[in-house]
Amino acid sequence: MAACQVQGCKFEVPAALNDSALCVHHYLVWLDGNCAAMRRETAAGATTERHDQIASFVREHGERLSHVATGGYRLSDEVKARVLNEFLSLMNLRENLERSMERAAKARPAP
Numbered sequence: 001m002a003a004c005q006v007q008g009c010k011f012e013v014p015a016a017l018n019d020s021a022l023c024v025h026h027y028l029v030w031l032d033g034n035c036a037a038m039r040r041e042t043a044a045g046a047t048t049e050r051h052d053q054i055a056s057f058v059r060e061h062g063e064r065l066s067h068v069a070t071g072g073y074r075l076s077d078e079v080k081a082r083v084l085n086e087f088l089s090l091m092n093l094r095e096n097l098e099r100s101m102e103r104a105a106k107a108r109p110a111p
């Protein structure tokens, strides 16, 4: 198992997070920061291209997170709670994204 890519972190990267090269803790921190940034971005209005990118981000990391959650790793109750919280963040981000696209569609003048 490889070590987490965050400098000074000695935790190992679980197989489910090989693509991210982060330990569970730093992956959750990273994901939380990204979700928050993208939520702000969708609130300001996103382009169709960006909408698709954010939608695939939500799909990809929802899947990756489910592998962390159900992959048989020994997670503390605190980490389990943080995993659930990140699922909620991803779901809310997806919801905000749809709302923002609906708003943009309504704001567009009729042809």
Ligand SMILES: [Zn+2]
Pocket: 004, 005, 006, 009, 010, 011, 022, 023, 024, 025, 026
């Ligand atoms: Zn780490």
